[in-house]
Amino acid sequence: MPSAKPPRVAARPGPPRGTDRPGPPRSTRPASSPTRRQVARIVETSDASLLDVLDNLLSKGVVLNADVILALANVDLVYLRLSALLVAADRLLPQDDDR
């Protein structure tokens, strides 16, 4: 990877090794020049964010049984909201002692 990095870009040393587990997400750092306005950002993470997990497993993957799609309809709705809000799905589900 080139040594010069754009502001707030999570540097990655190179392609991941084939047998290694993905490392923890790298935190972004503030721009080195505080007067420069950040116009865009590329955030890279090799860890499985909840959004990736939901996206990959609930809306992608081989569909062997259409019934599964119907059974997961409510979860799909939570997923859609999650993709917009980036909030953990379980915390949106009503708990017994909530409210």
Next chain:
Amino acid sequence: MTADARTRRKLYYVYALTDQPLPRRLVVGGRILHAVDIVGVGAIVETSREARPATEAALREQHAIVVALARRVNALLPVRFGALFTAAELDARVKSAHDVILSALGHVRDRVQMTVRVHSAAARSARTSAASSGTAYLRARSEREMAVRRSAARIHRAVAPFVVDERVDAGKGALQGTVYHLINTEDIGPYRAALQPLALSRPPLRLSVTGPWPVFAFVPELRRA
């Protein structure tokens, strides 16, 4: 009940399909899995008695298992969450789509999925009010879809040499859309590097790049039961 009848009634939770040789019994993520050969297609399964609740923990666990499986073979088709079948049902489903499955495995061999999410300020401002007219809603939706296509086209231009296949999903809310790219495993580093200039491009694009993942977005459409 005969042994054969018990076998047919056995329930399998299916994680993935492959055409690569695997041990008949393997331990992944603390779970005991089995590779069931169905006329050359290996279904990686776990014997189970009940469906799994779609909790965060269960989803994360399955995702981690599929990622681990993908490291063991050079071609793997992840199965969507919740696939529970009897042995007979699984056998019939795989056989009915045998050629499609093998073709798809060939398409993804030695390849991975990269996921690029586009978070656009323009998308956040283009909210459709619940009180707006149907025409306004349709216009806003059309504009949003066009914006997703434009963003996807810009991303594609940046990484075109590495893209084997592409899928684009429109997003909601702050997420303008998601672009999935199928790339060769050896192109992961150059692919990421090719996206870097988009951070400074005009108009601005805010991207989240994740992966490499198993090829969840590049699986075949199977005939529904």
